[in-house]
């Protein structure tokens with residue numbers, strides 16, 4: 001049976017370290033500031049934003065949630081972002097995704113100052129990640145949270161075959177870059193990949209973010225593989241499940257993340273920790 005990588009426990013451990021760092025900043029008169037912008041009323045996004053705010057406030061971060069109407073124009077949204085870019089009390093800005101149709105996600109991520117882009121989605125920060133120049137570079141929170149699992153469970157990536165199923169900007173692409181930078185041999189697979197199972201069966205490290213409930217079954221997994229499930233799906237009973245068929249795969253893998261309480265909590269913990277890191281960078285810069 002695989003070791004279950006407990007995201008809730010690891011998140012609590014990291015939050016404790018983050019609380020100490022926040023205290024050290026408070027001693028210098030600095031309170032990390034995070035702005036989360038939510039456009040519209042997508043129910044899942046509302047839950048994620050509420051959880052982000054709760055965790056930020058609990059740890060002593062100055063957290064602002066801006067709820068904007070579904071109908072807001074791209075121009076108006078970008079103007080609001082620019083105001084926060086100029087606000088010295090704000091160290092980190094996040095625009096919750098997905099956005100309504102009239103708003104171009106690329107324009108929005110471009111509008112967030114790279115020094116406040118806590119999601120690491122601005123092309124400048126993504127580019128730095130790609131060329132492995134990550135000094136003072138925010139990195140996408142879900143992939144960075146997954147790297148924390150590897151560190152905690154002492155999973156060596158060097159020379160390992162890693163397969164990333166999914167090519168989104170939020171998870172797949174930055175995750176593939178992080179794995180490459182850690183010297184893994186990385187394949188990105190996606191919905192157009194032929195014979196996906198032939199690839200996944202070769203993977204020492206299998207990360208799945210494809211958005212289909214229980215897509216990966218035991219027969220798609222190499223014995224002893226490390227399996228990371230980024231899925232957030234609903235089964236036919238409306239229960240929250242992942243992209244991996246946990247019940248069968250846990251009998252074959254060496255390590256596995258559950259859904260819920262796996263990758264999800266680590267995304268929020270990484271967001272909070274990265275907000276603090278950005279406040280630390282800003283204080284170093286301002287002497």
Ligand SMILES: Nc1nc2c(c(=O)[nH]1)N[C@@H](CN(C=O)c1ccc(C(=O)N[C@@H](CCC(=O)O)C(=O)O)cc1)CN2
Pocket residue numbers: 047048094095096097098119141142170232240259260261262263264265266267268
């Ligand atoms: N701007 C961003 N938008 C989105 C991101 C992101 O990283 N930046 N990621 C996802 C959603 N997301 C964070 O925003 C997120 C998803 C899930 C969880 C989580 O803790 N899930 C729980 C279960 C929650 C439930 O019961 O529904 C778990 O897995 O235990 C946190 C954050 C898309 N948008």
